[in-house]
Amino acid sequence: MNLKGWIERDGVRLSPADVERMLREEPAALARCGGEFLLEWDDCIARDTFGIMPGQIAPGTICCGGREAARIAPDPPPCGLEEAIVTAVGLRSNEGAVAFSGGVDSALIAGLADLPCVAVGLRGSHDIARAAAAARMMGLDLAIVTPTEEEVAEALREVVRVIPDPTNPIDASIAATLSFVAAWAGENGHTRILAGQGADELFGGYARYLSSPDLAAELERDVMDHGRQRARDQAVAALHGAYFSMPYIDTRVVRAARAIPAGEKVRGGVRKHPLRTVAERHIPAEIARAEKKAMQYGSGIWRTMHQLTRQNGYKKSVQGYLTEISRAEHGN
Structure with a gap:
């Protein structure tokens, strides 16, 4: 048996020995398991229901002998949003680190997980100042990575080799930011x-949701589309022998979040209202309520990518710059 990631059943994390015993005594039980995993045994392979762990089969499938044998569909007992988030983070907190920016999403995870944290941003950037202040307020163990312009250029060359859409400026800037997190890890x-x-997708975090003509449809x-983003982020993490664990993409949390009406998620000009309400019970209200820039902007990576674009003769064509890097990295 080869297990990458972790498996749980009804809120209990299984050890590798537990998994081996289950496969031997009750293999059908795997179909009811949650977690973030790619599991191989005999001539079979299984991947978690949301496809958090990268693999060569479709998310949520069990394949044996090259054919789909069953679907993975965990069905833990129903619970409210707060219990769902606390359980999801708890299942993932026996090891690892937290990607921390000081915003409500990562701060709630960090406050519950009690793990080392890492923040990324160029010197003087918004995210570094925000993360450092939040970490002091919460008493977190925080490491700060401050890449140089040259290191950002190298990170871009590295990530365009592996992400699905290497010439998309947003994807490339997010991937570059995450590459420093993964490298530190x-x-x-x-x-x-x-x-x-x-x-952001589950609770209504993007600024454009404030003026959406059909918020429910846009959120859906x-x-x-989030599977595409997960593939990007995991490709970057894999370069450094790591993977991103995503407590908000947990069966319990997804189910609880999708039961909340869209109008409750973005309410009175406040985005992610339900998440902030939960967060206020676990982290300082000042952090739970504050708005934050997206990672590529708050870290300064986006601005640096534009500077590199101009320095390399592309003026305002970031996509042109990325296309040239991608061609060079792929030998075209």
Whole structure:
């Protein structure tokens, strides 16, 4: 048996020995298991229901002998949003580190997980100041990575080799930012990186939701698109022998979040209202309520990418710059 990631059943994390016993005594039980995993045994392979762990089969499937044998569909007892988040973070907190920016998504995870945290941003950037202040307020163990312009250029060259859409400026800037998180994790012996991915889509975090003509439909589209983002982020993490663990993309949390009406998620000009309400019970209200820039902007990576674009003769064509890097890295 080869297990990458972790498996749980009804809120109990299983050890590798537990998994081996289950496969031997009750293999059908795997179909009811949650977690973030790619599991191989005999001529079979299984991947977690949301496809958090990268693999060569479709998310949520069990394949044996090259054919789909069953679907993975965990069905833990129903619970409210707060219990769902606390349980999801708790299941992931026995090891690893937290990607921390000081915003409500990562701060709630960090406050519950009690793990080392890492923040990324160029010197003087918004995210570094915000993360440092939040960490002091919460008493967190925070490491700060401050890449140089040259290191950002190298990170971009590295990530365009592996992300699905290498010439998309937003994807490339997010991937570059996350690459510094993953590199720090790998250098410090962490395989699992707890991160806040999915919170914006599930709870209504993007600024454009404030003026959306059909918020429910837009949220649904963004939730469905999140698999593409997960593939991008995991490709970057894999470069450093790590993976992003996503408590908000947990069966319990997703189910609880999707039961909340769209109008409750963005209410009175406040985005992610339900998540902030839960967060206020676990972290300082000042952090739970504050708005934050997206990671590529708050870290300064986006601005640096534009500077590199101009320095390399592309003026305002960031996509042109990324296309040139991608061609060079792929030998075209």
